[in-house]
Amino acid sequence: MFIDPQTDRSEHGSAASPALTIVDENDEGILVRGVKPVGTSAAFAQWLHLGVFFRPGLPPDQVIFGVIPTNTPGVTIVAREAYVNDDAANHPLAAMGDELDCAAIIEDVLIPWDCVFHVRNVEHAVLYPIRVFDWHQYYILVRAAVRAELMLGLAMAMADSLGTFQIPEVKVRLAKFIEFHSILRASVVASEEFGFITPGGQFKPDPQTVDTGRAYYLEHYPAMIQELLDLCGRVALMYPSEGQWHDEKLRKWMEPTVTGAHGNGYDRIKMARVIHDLFLTEWGTRQQMFDNFQATPLRMIRFLNMMRWYQTPAGEAVDFARQLCGIEAADTETDAQPDYIKRIDRPANLASATP
Incomplete structure (x- = not known):
């Protein structure tokens, strides 16, 4: 949990910051108080990894890196509304679960010195997160490559079902998905190929390659979503629900509207449900927001690359x-x-x- 509250950070902002702050220190550890507003799946965690991202004017007493058990007295986890949809037939992805982003309210909690990694050095706060996250960013890149592979498969399968695959213009548009996936896959392979063993004995995928791949993904992902939805047309939004499909009176009229060049109509409906869940629902748009801001947004990736x-x-x-x-x-x-x-x-x- 490294993000701080989005309070007034203007030059003349005078309100007391609710950010996690050291309020006392003794031989046992540091006493902290404040809010960490974003922690994905914190409600399911046994430990909270606390940290901070550097920003201009960051007070030294807010530079805190350490861990505490989630069930520590004085820690309250506040979860946002869940986007889970239990209707697995109509919402195949949202029914799998939700990472459930959370905030942590930390009221006068003592963090023992053996759970404190670093405090008060603002200059170090610039360097600490990027190096800790170097391994974290690798799995984000892998996930991006898998997402690109899924988008490629959905685009090709939907074009095949609609009978548009043989249209030259459609093939040119589908080639964008091949390029998107190929570049991200190449980034994963290159990051592993140029990886190395750190002084601590850990294998680290090459950070520069990882972050370059992540930047490419974040910059092009919105356009690829729009391309996929445009290729699908109304199919990703207008399709029979499971109940409507099994209503014989409705199905005899609806089935011909989803019959395509290849496969059966129900297969196209199942593809449409996945595309709809992933890109046109609260559950799906949350995934996009998560991709945009997890660890670091696009601009920060580029800034950190230069660091x-x-x-x-x-x-x-x-x-x-x-x-x-x-x-x-x-x-x-x-x-x-x-x-x-x-x-x-x-x-x-x-x-x-x-x-």
Whole structure:
């Protein structure tokens, strides 16, 4: 739970912040009070991982990284309304469950020192989350590649059912889904290929490749949704419910309206239900919001990519360009970040390589 409340952060904002804050400290630990407004599935968790994202003006007493058991006295979990739909026949995805985003109200809770990772260093708050999330972002990229594969399959299957697959213009549009999936799959494979073992002995997929793939997904995903819905036409919205389909009086009229070039009408209805659940319901739009903001939104991904220590005017790519141009290597400071950050940003053999 790293997100802070969206309160007045303007220059003249004067209201007391409800963000999690250190209110006392003793030999046992730190006493904290405040709200962490976003924690996906926190209601199902045994531990809460508390942290903070850097922002201008961040007070040192709000720089808290640590863990607490969810059932600690003084911790209250507040869940949003669930978007689960128990009608599995008509809502095949929403019936599977909901991650249930939650807020945590933390009232004067003592976090023991052995559960405190880091406090009060604002500069460190810039570096901490991105390095912790490097592994977290990898599974987000994998999920994006799977989502792209699903969208490709749905687009191809729906075009086949509608009899539009052989239309050259439709084939060109379907090719966009092939490209979308191929680029994301390539990002997953490349991140693994260029991964490395960290000083702590953990394998880390290459962070730069992971974040580049995530940025590509977030930038193109909305357009791919629109492309899929446009290819489907009214099919993704207007189709018989399960009850209507099994009403013989209605079915004799409705079945001919969903009969396509291949497969039977009920198969097309089942595809339409998945597309509708994924992109046209509260459950589905929540997934899109989750993709947009989980860990970091698109703009922040790009900003954090530039925070990698080797993305400087004296980095490897710039050195290569300077050599080609016959210019001496830059004298810009290159080791502004701590050595341990360099060691977990890239493998040693790449960090010290010369073009």
